[in-house]
Amino acid sequence: xxxxxxxxxxxxxxxxxxxxxxxxxxxxxxxxxxxxxxxxxxxxxxxxxxxxxxxxxxxxxxxxxxxxxxxxxxxxxxxxxxxxxxxxxxxxxxxxxxxxxxxxxxxxxxxxxxxxxxxxxxxxxxxxxxxxxxxxxxxxxxxxxxxxxxxxxxxxxxxxxxxxxxxxxxxxxxxxxxxxxxxxxxxxxxxxxxxxxxxxxxxxxxxxxxxxxxxxxxxxxxxxxxxxxxxxxxxxxxxxxxxxxxxxxxxxxxxxxxxxxxxxxxxxxxxxxxxxxxxxxxxxxxxxxxxxxxxxxxxxxxxx
Amino acid sequence: xxxxxxxxxxxxxxxxxxxxxxxxxxxxxxxxxxxxxxxxxxxxxxxxxxxxxxxxxxxxxxxxxxxxxxxxxxxxxxxxxxxxxxxxxxxxxxxxxxxxxxxxxxxxxxxxxxxxxxxxxxxxxxxxxxxxxxxxxxxxxxxxxxxxxxxxxxxxxxxxxxxxxxxxxxxxxxxxxx
Numbered sequence: 131x132x133x134x135x136x137x138x139x140x141x142x143x144x145x146x147x148x149x150x151x152x153x154x155x156x157x158x159x160x161x162x163x164x165x166x167x168x169x170x171x172x173x174x175x176x177x178x179x180x181x182x183x184x185x186x187x188x189x190x191x192x193x194x195x196x197x198x199x200x201x202x203x204x205x206x207x208x209x210x211x212x213x214x215x216x217x218x219x220x221x222x223x224x225x226x227x228x229x230x231x232x233x234x235x236x237x238x239x240x241x242x243x244x245x246x247x248x249x250x251x252x253x254x255x256x257x258x259x260x261x262x263x264x265x266x267x268x269x270x271x272x273x274x275x276x277x278x279x280x281x282x283x284x285x286x287x288x289x290x291x292x293x294x295x296x297x298x299x300x301x302x303x304x305x306x307x308x309x310x311x312x313x314x315x316x317x318x319x320x321x322x323x324x325x326x327x328x329x330x331x332x333x334x335x336x337x338x339x340x341x342x343x344x345x346x347x348x349x350x351x352x353x354x355x356x357x358x359x360x361x362x363x364x365x366x367x368x369x370x371x372x373x374x375x376x377x378x379x380x381x382x383x384x385x386x387x388x389x390x391x392x393x394x395x396x397x398x399x400x401x402x403x404x405x406x407x408x409x410x411x412x413x414x415x416x417x418x419x420x421x422x423x424x425x426x427x428x429x430x431x432x433x434x
Numbered sequence: 435x436x437x438x439x440x441x442x443x444x445x446x447x448x449x450x451x452x453x454x455x456x457x458x459x460x461x462x463x464x465x466x467x468x469x470x471x472x473x474x475x476x477x478x479x480x481x482x483x484x485x486x487x488x489x490x491x492x493x494x495x496x497x498x499x500x501x502x503x504x505x506x507x508x509x510x511x512x513x514x515x516x517x518x519x520x521x522x523x524x525x526x527x528x529x530x531x532x533x534x535x536x537x538x539x540x541x542x543x544x545x546x547x548x549x550x551x552x553x554x555x556x557x558x559x560x561x562x563x564x565x566x567x568x569x570x571x572x573x574x575x576x577x578x579x580x581x582x583x584x585x586x587x588x589x590x591x592x593x594x595x596x597x598x599x600x601x602x603x604x605x606x607x608x609x610x611x612x
Contacts, residue, residue, distance in 0.1 A: 136502070146443040151450070155484050158454045159514075162482075163538050165461040166591045166604035168560045172538045196458075198443065198451045228440030283534035315560050315606060317587060335563075339462045354462040357560035 147194045148226040153177045157195040161341065164352035169314025170282070171265050176348040186219055187345030189242045189261035193223060196240055196257060201229040204238035209246040209388070209404035216244070233407045236424045245308070247329040249387050249405040250424035252338035254355060260323040262344035265351065267311045267321040287311075287319045290362055304367065313360045320351060322359070328371045328388045332427050333359040375431015379403040382412040386431040446480070453481040457593065460602035465557045465568040467549060473597040475517045478544050479503060483515050490529075493519035516543045522572055526579045529590050531605075537587040540605060544593045547571050549601050554612040557603065567612070568601060570594045577609055 145151065153175070160174040179187050179194070193203065203223050207216035211233040219242060224231045232238050235248040242259040252258060268278040271289035281287070290311050297305040308324035312333070322330055323342055333340060333353050340353040353359060361369045378385045380392075380400045387408065389401035403409035414421040427433060443451065449471040456468035457478065470477055476499050483489050485504030490513035491497035500517060501507060510516060510528040518525045522545050532540030548571035555577065557566050572594075583590060589605025603609065 142444075144441065146441050146447045151447070152484050152486070154450070155482055156486060158457075159482055159487075160538075162457060162461050162542070162591070163540075165458065165561075166540075166606060167537045167587045168606060170537050170587055196451075196455070198448070199440070224440075226441060228442065279535060339458070354561040356563045 144226070146227065147197050148179065148222075149177060149191065149194045153191075154195045157191055160350050161192065161195070161352065164341065164350050165339070165354050167318070168354055168357045169318030169320045169351055171320075171349040171351045173348055174350055176345050179345075180222070181219070183346040184263065185215060186242070186244055186261040188343030188347075188350065189244070189259045189341075189345070190219060190222075191345060192259045192341045192343045192350070193240055193242050194226070196259075197223060197227040197229050199228045200239075201227065202232050202237050202239045203229050203242065204232050204235060204240075205242045206246060206248070206405075206407075207244045209248075209390075210406040212406065233410070235405075235407065236422060245324045245326075246388075246404060247325055247332045249403075249408050249426045249428065251427055252332075252336065254337040256338045258338055258340045260325070260340060260342045262321070262323040262342045262349075263346070264309070265321065265342065265344040265347050265349040267309075267319050282318060285317060287313075287362070290319060291364070294362060294364070298367065304370070311362050313358075313362060314353060315357050316360075318351075319362070320353075320359075326372055326388060327361070327369070328374065328428075330359065330361050330369075331371070331433050335359075371433070374401075375428075377401045379409055379412075382409040383416070384409060384412045386428060387426070449477060450481040453477050456600055457481065457602065460593070460600050461561075461591070461604050463561045464559065464603050464607040465555075465562065465566040465601055467599050467601055469598045470595070470600050471598075475519065475544055475546050475595055476500065478593065478595060478600075479505075479515070479517060482542075487515055488513045489515045489517065490525070491517040491519075492521075492524070493517070514539075514541055516541055518543060518545045522547065522576055523579070526576055526583065526590065529583075531583050531585070531590050532588045534585070534588055537589075540589050540591065542591045542593060544595060545570075545572070546595050549594055549596045549599055553577070556610045556612050557607050558610070559604075559607040561604075562607070568603075570601065574611060577611055580609065 205216045205220040207213035235250040244261045272278045309321045343350045377389045388404045392400045452471040456470045460468045483505045488508035489505040490510045529541040552571040592603040
């Protein structure tokens with residue numbers, strides 16, 4: 131006989147890390163499956179969190195499942211740690227888990243990000259959690275989810291090349307700016323979330339583990355360490371990242387990284403580092419403060 | 435001043451979080467050894483399964499303990515998770531590998547076995563920089579059967595547990611018997 135008391139837990143005001151134990155177990159199962167089949171979208175329940183769908187709930191659920199009191203979390207929104215969305219998510223994570231907050235890529239154990247991968251190299255003990263608005267790379271060519279699933283099963287990705295080809299015919303070059311479709315482990319095409327083309331090579335044979343989670347669309351997929359991530363290209367049209375290598379940040383003076391363009395009154399543009407904490411650290415280093423800047427994926431605008 | 439006390443995880447939450455982290459890294463880096471929080475298959479079960487899962491277990495005492503998570507007992511070909519304390523051959527022969535259309539239906543087999551002392555295997559695939567060697571104590575026929583039953587992206591994911599030590603071989607890993 132099982133006593134009722136054995137089946138219940140002591141009363142608590144809130145589950146640790148907000149999500150209840152059952153929600154976490156479901157996330158864990160799906161996260162392991164996502165790693166086992168790199169780039170394959172796994173469906174999950176996507177529980178309610180105190181934030182509107184579409185504002186990073188997918189990433190938040192992954193982070194809430196991973197987090198523990200020893201975790202150090204960094205949350206960025208388009209490269210910035212200080213946007214309202216990033217601050218809200220980071221404060222929430224710290225409040226429900228007791229984890230430490232940081233802005234420094236080198237310190238973080240879990241990095242949740244909207245639309246950027248930090249410029250500093252991520253280590254093998256770090257986890258990148260990307261928030262994904264639309265996880266289905268085939269949606270522009272096949273709105274029917276069931277048919278898209280069959281196309282994934284058949285590795286039938288020809289129509290994605292057709293989009294790229296049409297862009298070349300219309301504009302003379304590939305116009306896909308963000309969410310560049312990429313082939314993972316030679317089998318599944320993913321949308322790497324709307325990161326710029328600049329960031330896609332950082333996923334290829336990386337040392338860190340990446341989860342991509344779409345809360346509104348209820349899909350999760352992963353790129354394990356040392357997994358090939360190849361942007362779709364034509365054999366005679368090489369993959370090109372944004373031409374930001376020669377731009378200089380007008381605040382920190384740093385050159386050779388992905389920049390935000392800031393329109394000026396006279397019609398010209400100023401540029402500033404998109405990875406805002408790298409800019410802050412560069413300014414601190416210039417002012418003689420002891421600050422550690424890690425190795426970066428790009429050096430002088432070229433991928434190493 | 436903020437008067438909110440940071441929440442503390444209870445013992446179960448700490449154990450499951452730690453075990454999952456080990457399983458996650460083990461899956462991410464096939465063949466590499468990680469340590470789960472408590473020895474044995476039960477802590478893996480506690481971390482992953484509950485009322486939503488169909489579970490097969492070949493050991494009656496362990497099956498009883500696992501059923502307390504709420505998981506339903508199922509036949510080996512219907513279970514999402516198979517916990518194997520004895521002979522691993524029936525599980526690898528019958529577990530559901532899913533289909534290319536639904537790779538998420540592919541089962542996970544959690545095996546209690548020594549992670550060394552078996553045939554030498556060379557592993558390649560995602561999570562492995564070049565190659566890595568492993569030698570879990572499983573018969574040669576097991577690897578033949580695994581190869582026969584996988585048609586990537588369908589396939590079976592393996593977690594091998596020896597006390598607290600754990601290695602994983604997801605279906606994406608290619609196994610070559612040396």
